[in-house]
Each structure stands twice: as C-alpha cells, then as structure tokens.
Amino acid sequence: MKVFLKNLLLYISAFVPMYILVFVKLIVQLINSNITFNVLNTLNFVTLILLIGLGVWGLLWNVKFSQEKSIKVTILTKQNITDKHFLGYFSLFVFFAIPLDLSFVSAYCVYVLVLVMIGIVYINNSLYYINPLLNILGYNFYDIEYIEDGQNEKKNAKIFFRGNLDINKVCWVKIKNEHFSFVDVSKKDI
Secondary structure, eight states: HHHOOOOOOHHHHHHHHHHHHHHHHHHHHHHHHHOOOOOHHHHHHHHHHHHHHHHHHHHHOOOOHHTOEEEEEEEEEEOHHHHHHHHHHHHHHHHHSSSSOOSSSHHHHHHHHHHHHHHHHHTTTTTTTTTTTHHHEEEEEEEEEEEEETOOOOOEEEEEEOOOTTTOEEEEEEEEETEEEEOOOOOOOO
16 A cells, blocks of 8 residues: 555556646636636645645655665666657646646636546556656656666666666665666665
C-alpha cells in the first residue's frame, strides 16, 4: 500500500505545473469577474490547492525522504533522455489547461476523468520518469548502464540526477525499479 501511495503521489506531482496553470487561470477569471465563488468554483480551488500540496509532498517523499536502500554503483554509460519525454508531456499541460472551462460541471467531470485515465496508464506502465516538475527543478533523466559495487554484472536503470551525470562516476543510487531511480544526494559521492 505504501508503494502504491508513493507512486500515486509521484503521478500527482507530475501534473503540479498544470495545476498551477489552471489555478492561475481561475484566479485571473475571478479577478476579472468572469467567474464567481459558487460551489463548483470553490471545489475547483480546494481541489487544485490539495493536488498541488499532495504533489509537492509526494515529490519530497520520493526524492528527499525515501527509505529505499541506496546502493553504490559505477556509471558505465549514460544517455540523457529528458527531451524524449518532457515536451510531449508538457504540451499536454498547455493543451489541457488553457482551453478547459472548469466553471462548467461537464468540463470539470471530463477534467477529472482524463486525469484518472492518464493516472491509470502512468502507474500501470511505470511511467514515473515522465515528470516535468522534476525537469523544471533541474533534474535530468538518464538511461544508464551500471555495475553495483562488488559485482561484475552490468545492469540498466533510468535515473534522475540534478545536473550533468559523468561516466565512470561512483555514486549512491536509490534503485526504485528499472523505470525510475534517483541518485542519492544525501550520501557523499566517492
């Protein structure tokens, strides 16, 4: 259950930039008197604040406070694949957030259903590496080949690293699964 909750919160965190766009859009509409505080608009504001908070907490839980075991590895090869996933997902934000009028119940229901459907695909297919918020925060996404300390077997993983990852670098990595890992910055690189 804990793993599912962490994965769900990580999914929610991927949409934090979109939630912020929609929130700003609602604030501007409220300031311009295009909408009023009715039940649906209040629900929108509360939902967006809750989703932004849960997304930020989920990201912190996965990146900073994760209890996953860190292993010492040597990076053999790397390929920065951030650009292969970021722009397609970010365009979804713009397409989804800008024209949608959440002051209508039907649009709000469609909005929620689309998020649920994307979430099911995201979690079932371990698409955790598609997270524009991490990229906005300076993380790059790498497909790496590595060797664990004391092992000879080469393995592959997808990892997030803030900055540029060097080949032959020895570092600690929290291997969540082969689709999603973080370099553990709490431990000193050797």
